[in-house]
Amino acid sequence: MKMISDIGENLSIILQGGVFEKNAVEVTHIASEYRKIFPKSEIIFSISSSDFLAISNEKLVLCSSIKNNIFDSVCSILNNVVDKFVFCNSVLPLPPVNIKHDNCNANYQIEAAKQGLSKATKEFVLRVRNDFLFKDNSFLIQYERMCNNPRKSFSVFQKRIMICSLFTLNPYALERLPFHYSDWFHLGKLSDVQLLWDVPHITLNYMTYYTSNSYLPGSNELERHFLAKTAIEQYIAFSFFSKKFPNLKLSCHNDIRCRKESIEILLDNFCIFDDKKSPIYFPKYMKDFLFRPNEKICISHNNWNILSQNRNIDPEKLLTCNKDNVYKNYISNFPFLLNALDLKTKIGKHLGKEIVISKTDCGGIALFGPHFDLKEGEYCARIYLSSFVSKKTEMKVRSTLECGRITLNEECFSFENYSNNFSEKQDFLEIDLYFKCFQEIGKDFEVVLEIDQVEDMAISHVEIFDTIKSPSMREMPLFFRYYMGISSLVMKKNLIAKLNKDPYRFFRDPKSILARYPKKVYLSRCKKIIKIKK
Template identity: 35%
Template sequence: MTIHHTAAFIRKNISIVVQGAVTRKNIFQVANHCAHWRNILPDAEIILSISTTDCLFFEGTSSSNQLIKRIINNPQDDYTILPAINTFNNACNYLLFNEKSTALPLPPIKDDTRNPNNINYLIESSYNGLSIASKTYTLRIRNDAIFLNSNFIDLYCNNHALPRKSETAFFQKRVLVPWIYTLNPYSDERLPLHISDWLNFGLTKDLKKIWDIPPYTFQDAVFFEKNKPRYANISERHFNLRLAVEQYIYIQYFQKIHPTLKVDYLNDLSSRELCMDIMLDNFYIFSHEEFDLRINKNYQKELTNPYKRSACLTEDAWRFMVLNRSIQYEEILQGDVDKNIRRISQNTFSFKEFTKNASPLHEDLTPIQKIIFFVYSQILSKKMRNKFLLYPQAFFRDSKSFFTQKIIGRIYIKQP
């Protein structure tokens, strides 16, 4: 049975796990982000889960999953970081640091980079934070990323009822993930179940299932250093590890619950279609523009790179496939994905079929909304009508008649 809570309920029953390293270089950014979360979600349970630090130490003894009673500055520092420490104490309900950690950086993920593989820091700090999260919903997010407002909760509620296939819907409710680095396994890097690890938002019980996983081993981290992946293309040959970081994180749980799922190495395509079913039925893939996601400036060029729209599974492609499960994945995801969606939309479906599979935003309309729906269904061109039916938020947002459409959009799209 699908659980449905209102946005108002979620805002009062949400934990936020802010996860990652706190260093001299980023301590003020992390402090600002913690204060920001407290400002936009005043009732949230905020947990700062620190993976590593070069500027803080903890007074007294501590262990994994234990509340740290007090955090103080390192005597070797001057007092410039005290405002950040005070902000942590004022904004956060819990400050976590695992002094008994055995997590270590692993060799680089690819042979064309020198950056270490920090997957075990990610796993440990995420698990520690989630283990004490006590609210119904949790947002687990890296500490260099924020939503500029809490609208992600409203949009999540609007999309909770999108259809799911019961045989591959393993989470009790969809988990929100970004489109960037959620890879299209029919593109250049054919990595099934490579789902972005920047953030997750959903039921706390579902997120705990994702992150209750063993550490990544050194053996797997250097698996393909000498012998590259079988049948690897140019992009895939750069990888050193057996499974990409994002694959490893998500595959652990899904293989437990679906033993026939087979992804033995990063470009193992044995279960590619099953992996697509799992992605469509367990996740809500969102666009950073619609959700006002702000990320470290080093990633901004990635978000605006046109190539990424085919290399990754965008929100448009995800939603189109969720609503049209009879279409073969290759027909949409190979080549120019946006072009394929337009071609299929214009040539395959009738207005009646689109109405039948339309967004949940078109259900249970008020009399005024029914009038708007009828008028738009009659006057719009086929292309614009399809966009209105499948992506009503994007339709009103992108309209050239901005002022008029903004008013009509507010009437038509009521937030829960």
């Protein structure tokens, strides 16, 4: 039986934050979407401040000075989709946390959370910023799965609370800030989330701590940007957990005496959302989710999962990284996905999540990058084109090291009167380039795609495959081969072609119930091969 109902019967959703003329429409759309996704949930709108809204008889109304049809619609829609409204009073802004920030609205945040949680009545709660949308209910599946990971001596909550990897900071990386757990959203038992937010308002003295105190010896440049005693995330978490564990220490933001304990508390009481497995809408920070260094600057879902399932691993060994290796990327964990933001173009432009090349008669370099390091081995680079229209095009694809100085392989592809001919059978035109890296560590690896002319072209992404690690069908167990032999009799031709061309991708992608057995067996055999080779 599921902990949280798919339609939200036992879930309160608290949307908290300011509602102003500039964001009212977006916030209203987000509230409406949550109502569609969770029709039986209790939705609470906790407004920290507003320049045009008020509450009258438990409904939203416009301030008397506002006369605008759009804002009339905002009120009408919110009154239809929201169950309860809360307005925060007696709160003021504070000075900034550090020299790069604006004034701090932490007390608005604390008060909005408290007020909203006090109105919630369901067993579970999602307390979330009002500009953050989970686009479906798949994040609940993640939450339930992660709640099954083992817990140890720092467990306090009845169930784990799910949080975001951004910005659950890694205290072994650039900014060494223990107990810095992301506060964008909290999903968990209502009683647990209420405990976490049971903290007093932050004082002016706290926010101006470094105007009269020195930084700790050895503080780095980023850590010396601070004005407040700690970050707000640290204040909330440490205020609660220090009551439960009096021996915890955090005298200031980069006091690292208990950073190992801060990781243990994270593993026992929280779980980290995997944004790659559940769709979200959060335009203010979407680029931060795609910025690869954040996987090291923050505690990623993958690192949380490794540490949570293997409590004998020393967090320091897994998480320690300096400025050089935070911003240096390595191609590993195949197939390795390179999204459009990892790549560059000279004749196109980035539009959304793709690189788009409009009509060109003179051609040029449509794609190059990512300038990551690559270990010695045999690989395939697969370029996915979501659109390709050409009267007559010569396409050169090459793989190189050291920013083009060493060519690993180059192939030419010719197209004539081609107009998205792939679209009836599959989603992409796939261009494969096989190559071998002879160096122990190949520096600044890139894939380059050059064309002489094209009518229209869109590059979605690139995947790098380790061609050695995929077992052949002949290596698989007898029953598996028998099962697949029978299945192939009813398979479509394009699926059989996909199976023969790339078994790994064939077994990785299917979602059919009938595919569960072969998918599990094949992918587990891939993992065994990877472990043996290591």
